[in-house]
Amino acid sequence: MVFLPDSRLYLGAEAEVWSGLWMGKPAVRKLRRKRAWRHPDLEKRLGYRRMLSEARILIRIKNSGLPVPAIWDVDLENGRIVMEKIAGRPLIEVLRDKSLTKQQIDKALFNTGASVRLLHRLAVTHGDLSTNNILIDEDFNAALIDFGLSAIEYEVERFGIDLHVMDEILGASHPNIENAIDVFLDGYRQCDAMEGPISELSGGKPPAAKEVIKRLDDVRSRVRYHG
Numbered sequence: 001m002v003f004l005p006d007s008r009l010y011l012g013a014e015a016e017v018w019s020g021l022w023m024g025k026p027a028v029r030k031l032r033r034k035r036a037w038r039h040p041d042l043e044k045r046l047g048y049r050r051m052l053s054e055a056r057i058l059i060r061i062k063n064s065g066l067p068v069p070a071i072w073d074v075d076l077e078n079g080r081i082v083m084e085k086i087a088g089r090p091l092i093e094v095l096r097d098k099s100l101t102k103q104q105i106d107k108a109l110f111n112t113g114a115s116v117r118l119l120h121r122l123a124v125t126h127g128d129l130s131t132n133n134i135l136i137d138e139d140f141n142a143a144l145i146d147f148g149l150s151a152i153e154y155e156v157e158r159f160g161i162d163l164h165v166m167d168e169i170l171g172a173s174h175p176n177i178e179n180a181i182d183v184f185l186d187g188y189r190q191c192d193a194m195e196g197p198i199s200e201l202s203g204g205k206p207p208a209a210k211e212v213i214k215r216l217d218d219v220r221s222r223v224r225y226h227g
Helices: 040-064 091-095 102-120 156-173 180-195 209-226
Strands: 004-011 015-022 025-032 071-075 080-084 134-136 142-144
Touching: 040 071, 040 080, 091 102, 091 134, 102 134, 102 142, 102 156, 102 180, 102 209, 156 180, 156 209, 180 209
Parallel strands: none
Antiparallel strands: 004 015, 015 025, 025 080, 071 080, 134 142
């Protein structure tokens, strides 16, 4: 089937993303951009591996019931993935919307924290947890997108780095929002209480929320020390 593009959503160093239609349904096409400075064989192997990893992780997350895009078509040879287009506004836009109340902003942040924790409970780290890669719907529920740097992990360090990226972005780009990271972490922490014991997975058991938050504090201390 042919993807019918209508507008470009993003152009970055690694990928170009378009919105459009796939079999009459709203869709997104992600096209991996070739890096001219890499040897062609290495570029092909890396692109193949990364796109396959992203597709597999998205399927793993989708099968768990989390609101992430469904994979509709994968062309590894040409570096293309077509996936479902998730409704919602990027969190960065929501946080800058002056018409919203503090309660609405806090709800979006709390639900974002809970969504990230649900991802981590699957032993998946996002790898690029920016406010551009989180979509907020009309009820202020959160959905994560862009899993190009995601990975299956069991060591607490990588989970802590996910939280540290969000901490840095909220502090630098949204300093006017009072206690933004605290509300986010509250949602992250409370998710474990709501979901119950963490399941044993094929590679072991992902770290508890309190362990990850403690590692975030460790990462903050290292950054301050070396800064």
